[in-house]
Amino acid sequence: MNGTLYVGVTSDLVRRVAEHREGVVEGFTKDHELKRLVYFEAHDEIGAAIQREKSLKRWSRAWKVELIQKFNPFWDDLFDQICG
Structure with a gap:
């Protein structure tokens, strides 16, 4: 959790x-x-993705960490999940 x-x-x-x-x-x-x-x-739409990216970039680090922990509480690498 302590990283970039x-x-x-x-x-x-x-x-x-x-x-x-x-x-x-x-x-x-x-x-x-x-x-x-x-x-x-x-x-589904690139415009929505870009808008969400801009929104998330304005979030505090604490909010981002909370979002990640709700989705991925152990901070596992999800690369294999998206590959197959």
Whole structure:
């Protein structure tokens, strides 16, 4: 729970998480060595996903942690779950 949280949006979650895990894309996630997926939401419309991303980015860390813990209380890596 004591680490960096990242909020982002993508049209291909499996590909994007794999990129983060492999460190192939320069930027925030590579700089902070973010490799575990602990929370995600699916949206039917990209506009809704972008709006939700913007909203979550304005949340306090405590609110984000609470959201994650409700969905994933042990902060398990959910990558395998989304792959199969």
